[in-house]
Amino acid sequence: MRSHWSNCITHFDADVDGFVADYFSEPSRRVLLVAAAGFDPRSQRVARTLASTLGPRLTAIFIREERPAPSGKLLAAADENEAALRTIVPGCTILQVEIFADDGAPVGGTRIVKLLGQNPVPEDITDVVLDLSALSTGVGFPAAMMLLEDCEAAPGRTFHLMIVSNPELDDQISSVPSSQASAVRGFAPPIDVGGDMEIAQVWIPQLAHGRAAALTRIGVAIGKCYKICPLLPFPARNPRRADDLLSEYRSALVDEWAVDPRDVVYASERNPLDSYRTLSTLKKRFDRTMAGTYQLRMVLSPVGSKVLAAGALMAAIEHKMAVQYMETESYTFLEGDEQHQDPGDMIVHLVLSGPMYDSYATSEP
Incomplete structure (x- = not known):
């Protein structure tokens, strides 16, 4: 049971930047970021935030969800995001995930689990960050479960979730x-x-x-x-x-x-x-x-x-x-209405497992 989840460590907006600058500035931190490399404008936010503090101590796996016959505009936006992410995290790995099988069956979850299994978390990684902002449910949920179980089985490794949220953008x-x-x-x-x-x-x-x-x-x-x-x-x-x-x-x-x-x-x-x-x-x-x-x-x-x-x-x-x-x-x-200003992104960070909760576990009845 993960009873600490009801009050797990959580940060919002500016406090996320403060946590990243403080916690990840420790030289011993080696971080793996798993995130999307799609058309969503939020794809780069978490990578930039982490890279600004971690520099070469940040590695990444970026997931490119492939669907049949994408529009040229969205494909161009995804290519642009991927190129930017390669610059932000040099040497990152890009995983191409076909969401549908030849018969039209949704297989994205099965394929992302297989691909992550072929790209295991390196032993020297102290923290894994999953950015759910632009991942679909069919890919993000299986990836989260797999990475969480991996971190819980690795002594001293911490699992983080980060989400860049913008409900007004979602409506578009x-x-x-x-x-x-x-x-x-x-x-x-x-x-x-x-x-x-x-x-x-x-x-x-x-x-x-x-x-x-x-x-x-x-x-x-x-x-x-x-x-x-x-x-x-x-x-x-x-x-x-x-x-x-x-x-x-x-x-x-x-x-x-x-x-x-x-x-x-x-x-x-x-x-x-x-x-x-x-x-x-x-x-x-x-x-x-x-x-x-x-x-x-x-x-x-x-x-x-x-x-x-x-x-x-x-x-x-x-x-x-x-x-x-x-x-x-x-x-x-859909492009936004210029008469209505976008109130901007919100960002949330959660720590779901790791050494931070060791004392919590030992204090439970």
Whole structure:
């Protein structure tokens, strides 16, 4: 059990820069960064922040997610980001990950695990940093689980998560979902189908702008649910974001999912620990409610904010929850309205494992 996650070391915005400048300035630190090298404008932020302090003590694996027939504009943006990342971290490794097999099946998770296995973390690395900012769920979640387990098994090695978040920018990125929903690799815990108790599924879809079609298909694939508890970002930088999403999803919430308003849950758009704690609390409550009557299966569908998704990732790993998603076939990046200024990026840093928690573990009852 990773009980320290409820209050794990977390930094936000300017405090992240302060932590990086202080902690990673120690000459003994050798850091491996794992991040995306795609079209997303946030791809370079974490690499630049770390490189400014670590210099040659920073190595990196950058993941290039390849999808069929990308637009020329997005391909050019990805090429530009990759070239910049090669300059920021000289000698970095670029992993090309084909997201779909020849038959159209989503295989990004399986392939990233295989590629990371072929590029193991060097023994002298003291810290591994996973930048989730621009990684898809199908690739980022399996990579996170693999790297976390590797760090927990290596004495003295620390595992960090970093996320550069910009909800307004997320709204400008639209996606075309694939035709089939599937479980994220490593996040499909076995079910005792032959047991005495009936399986009761609780689905927690994360509502996000423009993702209604994908969530509808995921819901159909999941099938009958005991409860559907939509997750909304609140508090949020835009105070009306939750209201806007409720309006956008009104048909699905009322007509398709028949959601009881009391089952809607909220988590901070800024702090992944709020999402983690909320989902953990739900799990414990449903465990108590269904004990001896139903076999609980909680299914998460994090399709929006990477901050909320990071909390969902932690909850899924800690409580063995299923993660069902719809892989993206293609993206479209819409230019922002010049009349509305972008409020800028937010950045979050979490320490999920490492020597910092040694005393915490020994002090537990």
